[in-house]
Each structure stands twice: as C-alpha cells, then as structure tokens.
Amino acid sequence: MTAAVLAPRVRPVEGLRQSVSLSWRTLVQIKHNPMELIDFSLQPIMFLLLFTYVFGGAVAGSPGEYLTFALPGLIVQNALFGTLNTGVGLCNDLTKGVFDRLRALPIARWAPLTGRIVADVVKQAWAMALLLGLGAIMGFRVGTSVAGLLGAFGVLLGVVLAFSWISVLVGVLVKEPERVMVFGFAVMFPLTFVSNVFVPTDTMPGWLQAWVNVNPVTIVADAIRGLLVSGPVGSPVTGSLLWALGILVVFGPLSVRAFRRRA
Structure with missing residues (x-):
C-alpha cells in the first residue's frame, strides 16, 4: 500500500503529533550543524548595529532615537527574510531524498511541511528575542507593557507562519535551493526596503507613500x-x-498541492 493511500486516513490529531516530531527532528539537527542557528543570529545583529550606528545619526539625529524607531522594523525585516530559510531547507530535503523515505510511512502529507515551518518559527522567536536583548543593551526600552511585548511576539510569529508558506511553495517548485534565495532578493528585498521599516513614511515622495502605506511590511x-x-x-x-x-489561505493549499506532486 502506498503513502498516497495511507496519508488521507491519518487523523488530524495524529498528523499534528507527526508535525511536532518532524519539527523536533529539524531543531535537533542544530546540535550537529550550529550554522543553522547562526544564520538566524549573525545577520540580525549585523543589521541592527549597522543601521543604528551608521545611519542613525543622519536619519533621526542620534543613534538612540533611531534605535527606538528602527528596532521594531528591523525585527520584522529580519523575520521575513528568515522565512526564506524554510524554503531553502525544504528544497534541500527534497533534493537529498529525505521525503522519499518519509513517503514510505503512513504520515499526513502536510506533516513534513508543517513540521519544517514550526521548527523555523521557533528559530524566529529566538532571533526576535536576540534582537530585543541586544537592543536593550544598546539602550532600547519597551515603552508599553509585558502584554504588549507578548503581543508583539504573537503577531510577528503569526505573520512569519503565514509568509513561510510562500517560501515553502517556492522551495517545492524550484529544483535548486539557491533559487529560493534568488526569489528572496527579487521579491522580499524590495518589499521590505520600500516600507517604513528604516525611515518614516512622511520622508518619502508622495507617489511612493501611496505604496508604502498599503505595503504589508509597513502594516506589520x-x-x-x-x-x-x-x-x-x-x-x-x-x-x-x-x-x-x-x-x-492562498499559499497553504497551493504548497501542499505542489508538494504532493513533487514528493
């Protein structure tokens, strides 16, 4: 009996358990490949230091003032770029035949995708905590409350969870992991930079403000x-x-459908 017949019969609760197991598999690999966690750590640190101390004085008058404005935006920018790692990792697994072994097991077809995404969401939570910790050392202070802080984590991780499905779809469709990064520079780069992540919207030309105001990155x-x-x-x-x-709603079903065709 093939996995294609068994998979639809897997109960949702069992599928969730399988997703958690596959997520844990991905996270455990960090012990053997610490570079995976460094990818979520080094880049955000570099961006935060670079933009705060190089551009902060010119944009906001002082690095401290700019840090208060820019850190939340940098957290969003880093998180969205981090979703590309989900597609890269998934494409690597497909290329190396990992899912050929999983296909022989009676698991839900969506479990490998969900497992990969959940694991990367955990890494994203680490990156956000790292940026907030470094920001606190540099002088950033949460000006709201603990509820606001927890709410920020919740909103960002929810957005990351959704955007990861776009990366998953790209990772399934392309044959080489590098193509996922090409997609990132072609789409994510302008999407995040043409927003109010780094500078206030009112400093931009009027025609550009119209786009920035409806850009989902600006809203987040x-x-x-x-x-x-x-x-x-x-x-x-x-x-x-x-x-x-x-x-x-759009990219989740598309990703699962594409995954079924390829895996």
Missing part, C-alpha cells in the same frame, strides 16, 4: 512598533492578522 512594522513602543495598535494589528490569514 506599525503593529510591532505600537505593541513595543507606542502608537496605534488596533488597526495595524488587525491588518497584520488579515494579511497573514489571506496569505495562509
């Missing part, structure tokens, strides 16, 4: 700023969650 950055520092919370948080839900 505003939500994280509101939850961590100050400012509107309800509208940007709602917008962020709606974007996340829309992306999940």
Whole structure:
C-alpha cells in the first residue's frame, strides 16, 4: 500500500503529533550543524548595529532615537527574510531524498511541511528575542507593557507562519535551493526596503507613500512598533492578522498541492 493511500486516513490529531516530531527532528539537527542557528543570529545583529550606528545619526539625529524607531522594523525585516530559510531547507530535503523515505510511512502529507515551518518559527522567536536583548543593551526600552511585548511576539510569529508558506511553495517548485534565495532578493528585498521599516513614511515622495502605506511590511512594522513602543495598535494589528490569514489561505493549499506532486 502506498503513502498516497495511507496519508488521507491519518487523523488530524495524529498528523499534528507527526508535525511536532518532524519539527523536533529539524531543531535537533542544530546540535550537529550550529550554522543553522547562526544564520538566524549573525545577520540580525549585523543589521541592527549597522543601521543604528551608521545611519542613525543622519536619519533621526542620534543613534538612540533611531534605535527606538528602527528596532521594531528591523525585527520584522529580519523575520521575513528568515522565512526564506524554510524554503531553502525544504528544497534541500527534497533534493537529498529525505521525503522519499518519509513517503514510505503512513504520515499526513502536510506533516513534513508543517513540521519544517514550526521548527523555523521557533528559530524566529529566538532571533526576535536576540534582537530585543541586544537592543536593550544598546539602550532600547519597551515603552508599553509585558502584554504588549507578548503581543508583539504573537503577531510577528503569526505573520512569519503565514509568509513561510510562500517560501515553502517556492522551495517545492524550484529544483535548486539557491533559487529560493534568488526569489528572496527579487521579491522580499524590495518589499521590505520600500516600507517604513528604516525611515518614516512622511520622508518619502508622495507617489511612493501611496505604496508604502498599503505595503504589508509597513502594516506589520506599525503593529510591532505600537505593541513595543507606542502608537496605534488596533488597526495595524488587525491588518497584520488579515494579511497573514489571506496569505495562509492562498499559499497553504497551493504548497501542499505542489508538494504532493513533487514528493
């Protein structure tokens, strides 16, 4: 009997258990390949130090003022770029035949995808905590409350969970892991940089502000700023969650369908 027949008969609860097991498999590999965690650590540290101390004085008058504005946006930017690792890792597993072995087992077809995403969401939580910790050393202070801090983690990880499905779809469709990174530079790079992550929207030309205001990255950055520092919370948080839900509804089924065809 083939896995294609067995997979649909797997109960949802069993599928969730399998997803957790596969997530743990991915996280345990960090012991043997610490570079996976360094990827989620070194780049955000470099971005935070670079933008704060090189551009902070020119943009906001002082590195401290710029840190308060930019850190929430840098957390969002780093998280979205981090989702590319999900697609790269998945493509590597497919290329190396990992899923050929899993296909012989009676597991839910969506479990490997969900397991990979959940593991990377855990790594994203580590990266966010790392940036907040380094930011605190540099002088950043949460200006709201513990509830705001926890809310920021929740909103960001929810958005990361949704955006990861875009990376998963790309990782399944391409044949080489490097193509996922090409997609990142072609799509994620302009999406994150043409936003209010690094500079306030009102400093941009009017025609560009129209795009920046509807850019989902801007909306998520505003939500994280509101939850961590100050400012509107309800509208940007709602917008962020709606974007996340829309992306999940569209790219989740597309990713599972593409995965079934390839694996």
